[in-house]
Amino acid sequence: MDILFIHPYNIEFPGGGETWISEVTTRLKERGHNIHILHTKYNFLHNLRGISKKLEKCGIKTETCSYVKLIRGFPLLDPLILSKRLDDYEIAYFMAYPPNEIIISLLKKIKRIPIISGFHTMINPEHSMLHKFYSPLYFKLYRNFDALHVLNEWTYAVFVRKYHVESRKVFFIPNGIDVSSYSLEDNPEGKFVVLFTGRLETDKGADILCKLITEFNNSHCKLMNDLEFMIAGTGSYKDIISRLSERYNNVKYLGFISEEDLRKVYAQSSVYLITSRSEGMPIRALEAMASGLPIIGSNIPGLRDLVKNENLGRLMKVGEIIEILKAIIYYYSLWKKSPEGYFKLRKTIRSYAIENYDWKKIILRIEGMFYSVKGM
Template sequence: MKIMVLGTRGIPDIPGGVETHCEHLYPRMLKNGENSITVICRSNYVEDKSRKEYKGINLKNIYSPKSKSFEAIVHSFLSVIYIAFKRPDVVHIHAIGPNLVTGLARLFNLKVVMTHHGPDYKRMKWNGLAKFFLKTGEWMGVKFGNHVIVISQEIKQHIADTYNRTDSILIPNGVDKPTVSTNTDYLETLGITKDQYIFTLGRFVPEKGFDYLIRAYAQTNLSKKYRLVIAGDADHESEYSLELKALAKKNNVVLTGFIKGEKLQQLFSYAALFVLPSFYEGLPIALLEAMSYGLPILASNIPANTQVNLPQDCYFKVGNEAMLIYYMDSLKLREQERFEYQMKQYDWDLIADQTLDVYKSLI
């Protein structure tokens, strides 16, 4: 089976939820040489443009402009023209923005699977025109996709209520088994001590809520003993990201930038608490990673977070600084305290098999 993938900035090691999803998913589909998979990458995110392969996945770089508003649209249009000449058995388009080209792909007689990772037009960073294109992409993907995959029950219900499409297939994000690090050298370079820091990660955009997390943290008794560490950065520097960095510096918060691999493993391995204060998520892989490491967790009570069924006292009202302060100060953190969460449905091997079944149903 010949599969081509569109909608991700690229793989490997490119930050983002869709990117992480694709990086973990597609290598698991190369079973017994039965499938050929090509991931289309956006040229402006690929550092090593000579690289043509990752774990058996073919990589194809196609031009994308350095524009937050237009990179996905331009790249998706050029990509679907390229894909039309290559004639794969299945085209898999991730995220609602790139699905603007689903109708065009169908005109080329291509079989299209859409994965809806969330209504991105709810993100605070987008202006009115961008929201219009995102909503149109959602409509196009849901209307013309042969099959629609959703990563959460909330999105499944949204599609049913908004577009009367009730046959979407729920296949969640996944998470690898944790690699618990025995090293602390990276922590030492950050000036932090194991078991003595609170951790979170994500892009520096308003909907992640890192600004009110910092303000809440600064007012807690925990701040006298535990540092706050935020891993991530902005894809495109903005007024918000600059203000966030200034706020972090003022409150002695550690910012690591985008990290992966051993550095990220060390931070997950030795965190005393993981906090996810987001206003909006699809199904956050960062939360699943924290669960896989068994960390104590505080998360905002948005549907994307509550669907993983953490204990009720792990959730606070989204955006409520006073409640977050109260919850953080109510915690009795213990060194290397770990919990066992239910993770079976988030196994990448199972998710790969479920996605392949969707492809096979089209052929």
């Protein structure tokens, strides 16, 4: 099958959507499909991962598209380039980054190619007046796509139950993880490590993380020698995080690190912290679970799909510092009282990740979605 992936962002950006495209296209290529990725150079300063070169080595063609950046929203792709590329492929997968659905919808009227729209992020009418104003058009446009791919149960329910999109057109397929790349190791240093990874931005709850670290060291100073915060990533809060690491001995800031080093960090950690305000289905959380780490995070769509009970983690309202601290202390106490029992708990978490999110299983469902939509 000849498949075009359309992404309004830079494929080199260290985000979940970009990681998903890299993982999925590589596996589809291995299964014999012809893949072309059309993306932009927006946010080119994040060219840290060399993703384009890796994809091209696998025989996947990547192409940058010109764009216009409006005051709000994501880069708006060049419709002329889009139109030409749509003529060359059997089916297209469009990353649903507004307001590009306006252009894609117009092109769909003159093109016969089936188009799947993938929702790795969503507008939030409840938290933004602009989103509230735009949402009627947003959802009306997506009703006309051939299929919608969603990563979590909440987004599925929004389209099927609230906006009455035919269920046969909505494919609920979660993110995947290469579980063989992650290992389950006991912490030989004898410290309980709370790990945070990802972009240090407000939408990822970096401000919440900073408050949490300060509150912990003020209220639980006796545990400072036994419990460590480890942070990997970069963003607008990096200077604040750096100062916290200078102020507190139990805060270790690693900055941006490679995927190989990140896997080692997971193996050294005890619990994974995710303070995001919104997520589709966080790949970093899946990586943590594949490493056997309980998840402590925000009670938001995506995370609710992953954390079903206290054996897998604990969720609380976004920004509830005291509740997050209680969860950290809860898992710390389990680890302190019985290291063997805690390691057994981690084995259960890794087994859950293998059973439900291994790429070997997920890619078959994604491939099946393409065949199903092409045959509609």
